Amino acid sequence: MVVNHNWPAFAIDALTTRDTLHGILIMTDTRYFYLRRLHSLLGVIPLGVFLINHLLTNSTAIVSAEFFEEKVKLIHLLGPALPIVEAVLIFVPLALHIALGIYIATQAKMNTSTLKYARNYAYTFQRITGWIAVVYITYHVVHLRFMQNMEEEPFSITLARMFSEGIWGLPGVVWMALYFIGGMAVIFHFANGLCTFCMRWGITVGPQSQRRMAFLATGVGAVLALMLISSIIGFARTAPRLSEPGFKEKLLQIHEKKEIDGKTMISRGVSTHA
Numbered sequence: 001m002v003v004n005h006n007w008p009a010f011a012i013d014a015l016t017t018r019d020t021l022h023g024i025l026i027m028t029d030t031r032y033f034y035l036r037r038l039h040s041l042l043g044v045i046p047l048g049v050f051l052i053n054h055l056l057t058n059s060t061a062i063v064s065a066e067f068f069e070e071k072v073k074l075i076h077l078l079g080p081a082l083p084i085v086e087a088v089l090i091f092v093p094l095a096l097h098i099a100l101g102i103y104i105a106t107q108a109k110m111n112t113s114t115l116k117y118a119r120n121y122a123y124t125f126q127r128i129t130g131w132i133a134v135v136y137i138t139y140h141v142v143h144l145r146f147m148q149n150m151e152e153e154p155f156s157i158t159l160a161r162m163f164s165e166g167i168w169g170l171p172g173v174v175w176m177a178l179y180f181i182g183g184m185a186v187i188f189h190f191a192n193g194l195c196t197f198c199m200r201w202g203i204t205v206g207p208q209s210q211r212r213m214a215f216l217a218t219g220v221g222a223v224l225a226l227m228l229i230s231s232i233i234g235f236a237r238t239a240p241r242l243s244e245p246g247f248k249e250k251l252l253q254i255h256e257k258k259e260i261d262g263k264t265m266i267s268r269g270v271s272t273h274a
Helices: 009-015 030-044 047-062 065-107 118-146 155-164 172-200 207-243 247-256
Strands: 019-021 024-026 257-260 263-266
Touching: 030 047, 030 065, 030 172, 047 065, 047 172, 047 207, 065 118, 065 155, 065 207, 065 247, 118 172, 155 172, 155 207, 155 247, 172 207, 207 247
Parallel strands: none
Antiparallel strands: 019 024, 257 263
Protein backbone atom coordinates (compact mmCIF):
# COMPACT_ATOMS: atom_id res chain seq x y z
CA MET A 1 0.00 0.00 0.00
CA VAL A 2 1.45 3.36 -1.03
CA VAL A 3 0.67 6.57 0.77
CA ASN A 4 1.07 10.13 -0.49
CA HIS A 5 4.06 11.62 1.36
CA ASN A 6 2.31 15.02 1.51
CA TRP A 7 -0.45 13.64 3.75
CA PRO A 8 -0.39 14.69 7.42
CA ALA A 9 0.82 12.18 9.98
CA PHE A 10 -2.77 11.70 11.13
CA ALA A 11 -3.77 10.26 7.75
CA ILE A 12 -0.59 8.26 7.44
CA ASP A 13 -1.16 6.79 10.88
CA ALA A 14 -4.67 5.77 9.86
CA LEU A 15 -3.22 3.55 7.14
CA THR A 16 -0.63 2.15 9.54
CA THR A 17 2.96 2.07 8.38
CA ARG A 18 6.34 2.01 9.97
CA ASP A 19 8.86 1.96 7.12
CA THR A 20 9.86 4.64 4.61
CA LEU A 21 11.35 4.47 1.14
CA HIS A 22 12.35 7.71 -0.68
CA GLY A 23 9.73 9.69 1.24
CA ILE A 24 6.93 7.30 0.26
CA LEU A 25 5.51 5.28 3.13
CA ILE A 26 4.74 1.62 2.63
CA MET A 27 3.24 -0.97 4.93
CA THR A 28 5.34 -4.08 5.50
CA ASP A 29 3.90 -5.58 8.67
CA THR A 30 0.48 -7.14 8.05
CA ARG A 31 0.05 -8.23 11.64
CA TYR A 32 0.64 -4.70 12.88
CA PHE A 33 -1.93 -3.43 10.39
CA TYR A 34 -4.60 -5.81 11.66
CA LEU A 35 -3.75 -5.05 15.28
CA ARG A 36 -4.38 -1.38 14.52
CA ARG A 37 -7.68 -2.30 12.93
CA LEU A 38 -8.67 -4.36 15.97
CA HIS A 39 -7.66 -1.51 18.27
CA SER A 40 -9.81 1.01 16.39
CA LEU A 41 -12.75 -1.39 16.19
CA LEU A 42 -12.75 -2.03 19.93
CA GLY A 43 -12.68 1.72 20.53
CA VAL A 44 -15.97 2.08 18.68
CA ILE A 45 -17.67 -1.28 19.28
CA PRO A 46 -18.29 -2.04 22.07
CA LEU A 47 -16.44 0.65 24.06
CA GLY A 48 -17.78 3.66 22.16
CA VAL A 49 -21.34 2.36 22.42
CA PHE A 50 -20.88 1.87 26.15
CA LEU A 51 -19.40 5.36 26.56
CA ILE A 52 -22.42 6.97 24.91
CA ASN A 53 -24.83 4.98 27.08
CA HIS A 54 -22.76 5.68 30.18
CA LEU A 55 -22.70 9.44 29.67
CA LEU A 56 -26.36 9.51 28.68
CA THR A 57 -27.30 7.75 31.91
CA ASN A 58 -25.09 9.99 34.03
CA SER A 59 -26.49 13.12 32.40
CA THR A 60 -29.92 12.27 33.84
CA ALA A 61 -28.56 13.34 37.23
CA ILE A 62 -29.30 16.91 36.18
CA VAL A 63 -33.02 16.04 36.39
CA SER A 64 -32.81 14.62 39.91
CA ALA A 65 -30.96 12.02 41.96
CA GLU A 66 -34.09 9.87 41.97
CA PHE A 67 -34.35 9.96 38.18
CA PHE A 68 -30.69 9.02 37.84
CA GLU A 69 -30.95 6.09 40.25
CA GLU A 70 -34.02 4.82 38.40
CA LYS A 71 -31.94 4.66 35.22
CA VAL A 72 -28.97 3.06 36.98
CA LYS A 73 -31.07 0.24 38.38
CA LEU A 74 -32.04 -0.87 34.86
CA ILE A 75 -28.61 -2.45 34.43
CA HIS A 76 -29.47 -4.84 37.25
CA LEU A 77 -32.32 -6.31 35.26
CA LEU A 78 -29.59 -8.57 33.87
CA GLY A 79 -29.39 -10.19 37.29
CA PRO A 80 -26.67 -12.88 37.63
CA ALA A 81 -25.67 -12.32 33.99
CA LEU A 82 -24.44 -8.78 34.77
CA PRO A 83 -20.82 -9.72 35.68
CA ILE A 84 -20.55 -11.85 32.53
CA VAL A 85 -21.91 -9.06 30.31
CA GLU A 86 -19.55 -6.54 31.93
CA ALA A 87 -16.56 -8.81 31.42
CA VAL A 88 -17.32 -9.70 27.80
CA LEU A 89 -18.55 -6.32 26.57
CA ILE A 90 -16.61 -3.89 28.75
CA PHE A 91 -13.63 -5.08 30.78
CA VAL A 92 -11.99 -7.53 28.35
CA PRO A 93 -12.34 -5.18 25.32
CA LEU A 94 -11.17 -2.26 27.47
CA ALA A 95 -8.09 -4.13 28.71
CA LEU A 96 -7.23 -5.19 25.15
CA HIS A 97 -7.80 -1.69 23.78
CA ILE A 98 -5.56 -0.19 26.47
CA ALA A 99 -2.82 -2.78 25.95
CA LEU A 100 -2.81 -2.25 22.18
CA GLY A 101 -3.06 1.51 22.67
CA ILE A 102 -0.01 1.60 24.93
CA TYR A 103 1.99 -0.39 22.40
CA ILE A 104 0.88 1.87 19.54
CA ALA A 105 1.59 5.02 21.56
CA THR A 106 5.15 3.89 22.27
CA GLN A 107 5.69 3.51 18.51
CA ALA A 108 4.25 6.95 17.71
CA LYS A 109 6.42 9.84 16.54
CA MET A 110 5.09 13.34 17.20
CA ASN A 111 5.97 15.78 14.41
CA THR A 112 3.69 18.78 14.86
CA SER A 113 6.77 21.01 14.68
CA THR A 114 7.33 20.04 11.03
CA LEU A 115 3.81 19.17 9.83
CA LYS A 116 1.46 21.83 11.14
CA TYR A 117 -1.80 20.29 9.95
CA ALA A 118 -4.90 20.51 12.11
CA ARG A 119 -5.35 16.76 11.86
CA ASN A 120 -1.70 16.23 12.73
CA TYR A 121 -2.30 18.10 15.97
CA ALA A 122 -5.32 15.87 16.48
CA TYR A 123 -3.01 12.87 16.07
CA THR A 124 -0.78 14.23 18.85
CA PHE A 125 -3.72 15.03 21.12
CA GLN A 126 -5.04 11.52 20.52
CA ARG A 127 -1.89 10.11 22.10
CA ILE A 128 -1.91 12.61 24.99
CA THR A 129 -5.58 12.09 25.81
CA GLY A 130 -5.01 8.35 25.58
CA TRP A 131 -2.56 8.45 28.48
CA ILE A 132 -4.87 10.70 30.49
CA ALA A 133 -7.78 8.36 29.75
CA VAL A 134 -5.83 5.32 31.01
CA VAL A 135 -5.23 6.96 34.38
CA TYR A 136 -8.77 8.32 34.65
CA ILE A 137 -10.50 5.09 33.63
CA THR A 138 -8.33 3.03 36.00
CA TYR A 139 -9.34 5.25 38.92
CA HIS A 140 -12.94 5.41 37.75
CA VAL A 141 -13.32 1.64 37.51
CA VAL A 142 -11.50 0.80 40.74
CA HIS A 143 -13.17 3.45 42.89
CA LEU A 144 -16.69 3.61 41.50
CA ARG A 145 -17.08 0.03 40.32
CA PHE A 146 -15.17 -2.25 42.66
CA MET A 147 -14.92 -0.11 45.82
CA GLN A 148 -18.50 1.15 45.66
CA ASN A 149 -21.29 -0.81 47.36
CA MET A 150 -24.62 0.44 46.09
CA GLU A 151 -26.45 -1.39 48.89
CA GLU A 152 -24.80 0.97 51.38
CA GLU A 153 -24.68 4.21 49.42
CA PRO A 154 -26.19 5.15 46.02
CA PHE A 155 -23.89 6.57 43.38
CA SER A 156 -25.58 9.94 43.34
CA ILE A 157 -24.74 10.42 47.03
CA THR A 158 -21.15 9.23 46.58
CA LEU A 159 -20.52 11.65 43.74
CA ALA A 160 -22.42 14.51 45.38
CA ARG A 161 -20.27 14.11 48.48
CA MET A 162 -17.10 13.86 46.40
CA PHE A 163 -17.92 17.07 44.51
CA SER A 164 -18.94 18.99 47.65
CA GLU A 165 -16.92 17.69 50.59
CA GLY A 166 -14.07 16.07 48.69
CA ILE A 167 -12.33 12.77 49.47
CA TRP A 168 -8.80 11.50 50.08
CA GLY A 169 -7.62 14.91 51.22
CA LEU A 170 -8.65 16.73 48.03
CA PRO A 171 -11.44 19.36 48.06
CA GLY A 172 -14.59 18.87 46.05
CA VAL A 173 -13.74 21.52 43.46
CA VAL A 174 -10.55 19.63 42.60
CA TRP A 175 -12.52 16.41 42.08
CA MET A 176 -14.97 18.22 39.83
CA ALA A 177 -12.07 19.53 37.76
CA LEU A 178 -10.43 16.09 37.58
CA TYR A 179 -13.75 14.49 36.65
CA PHE A 180 -14.19 17.04 33.86
CA ILE A 181 -10.62 16.78 32.54
CA GLY A 182 -10.66 12.99 32.60
CA GLY A 183 -14.07 12.83 31.00
CA MET A 184 -13.13 15.29 28.24
CA ALA A 185 -9.96 13.32 27.53
CA VAL A 186 -12.03 10.17 27.04
CA ILE A 187 -14.54 12.03 24.87
CA PHE A 188 -11.89 13.57 22.62
CA HIS A 189 -10.10 10.22 22.33
CA PHE A 190 -13.33 8.55 21.24
CA ALA A 191 -14.56 11.30 18.90
CA ASN A 192 -11.20 11.70 17.19
CA GLY A 193 -10.88 7.93 17.08
CA LEU A 194 -14.04 7.78 14.99
CA CYS A 195 -12.14 9.52 12.19
CA THR A 196 -9.21 7.11 12.27
CA PHE A 197 -11.60 4.17 12.53
CA CYS A 198 -13.40 5.23 9.35
CA MET A 199 -10.14 5.73 7.47
CA ARG A 200 -8.54 2.55 8.74
CA TRP A 201 -11.56 0.48 7.74
CA GLY A 202 -11.91 2.13 4.33
CA ILE A 203 -15.18 3.91 5.12
CA THR A 204 -13.79 7.36 4.33
CA VAL A 205 -11.15 7.15 1.62
CA GLY A 206 -11.20 10.64 0.08
CA PRO A 207 -10.52 14.15 1.44
CA GLN A 208 -14.17 15.19 1.24
CA SER A 209 -15.52 12.15 3.06
CA GLN A 210 -12.80 12.48 5.69
CA ARG A 211 -13.65 16.15 6.16
CA ARG A 212 -17.34 15.34 6.58
CA MET A 213 -16.49 12.64 9.09
CA ALA A 214 -14.33 15.10 11.02
CA PHE A 215 -17.30 17.48 11.32
CA LEU A 216 -19.57 14.62 12.37
CA ALA A 217 -17.08 13.44 14.99
CA THR A 218 -16.81 17.00 16.31
CA GLY A 219 -20.58 17.10 16.69
CA VAL A 220 -20.59 13.76 18.51
CA GLY A 221 -17.87 15.02 20.83
CA ALA A 222 -19.81 18.22 21.55
CA VAL A 223 -22.96 16.28 22.46
CA LEU A 224 -21.01 13.94 24.75
CA ALA A 225 -19.31 16.94 26.38
CA LEU A 226 -22.74 18.42 27.15
CA MET A 227 -23.73 15.10 28.73
CA LEU A 228 -20.58 15.15 30.87
CA ILE A 229 -21.21 18.72 32.02
CA SER A 230 -24.84 17.89 32.78
CA SER A 231 -23.78 14.99 34.96
CA ILE A 232 -21.30 17.11 36.92
CA ILE A 233 -23.89 19.83 37.46
CA GLY A 234 -26.48 17.23 38.43
CA PHE A 235 -24.31 15.55 41.06
CA ALA A 236 -23.17 18.93 42.41
CA ARG A 237 -26.81 20.02 42.75
CA THR A 238 -27.52 16.88 44.76
CA ALA A 239 -25.06 17.94 47.48
CA PRO A 240 -27.48 20.25 49.39
CA ARG A 241 -29.90 17.32 49.69
CA LEU A 242 -27.42 15.15 51.58
CA SER A 243 -28.69 16.53 54.88
CA GLU A 244 -32.32 15.99 53.87
CA PRO A 245 -33.99 13.52 56.29
CA GLY A 246 -34.58 10.14 54.67
CA PHE A 247 -32.91 11.14 51.40
CA LYS A 248 -30.38 8.30 51.40
CA GLU A 249 -33.01 5.72 52.38
CA LYS A 250 -35.29 6.97 49.62
CA LEU A 251 -32.61 6.37 47.01
CA LEU A 252 -31.71 2.98 48.43
CA GLN A 253 -35.33 1.88 48.16
CA ILE A 254 -35.17 2.45 44.40
CA HIS A 255 -32.65 -0.37 44.12
CA GLU A 256 -34.18 -2.77 46.61
CA LYS A 257 -36.76 -4.37 44.32
CA LYS A 258 -37.35 -4.74 40.62
CA GLU A 259 -40.18 -6.39 38.72
CA ILE A 260 -39.18 -8.91 36.06
CA ASP A 261 -42.00 -10.83 34.38
CA GLY A 262 -44.17 -10.24 37.42
CA LYS A 263 -41.62 -11.65 39.86
CA THR A 264 -39.67 -9.62 42.42
CA MET A 265 -35.89 -9.83 42.34
CA ILE A 266 -33.78 -8.42 45.18
CA SER A 267 -30.92 -6.33 43.82
CA ARG A 268 -27.41 -7.28 44.80
CA GLY A 269 -24.00 -5.98 43.75
CA VAL A 270 -22.90 -2.73 42.16
CA SER A 271 -23.42 -0.87 38.92
CA THR A 272 -21.18 0.21 36.06
CA HIS A 273 -22.87 3.62 35.91
CA ALA A 274 -21.06 6.39 37.74
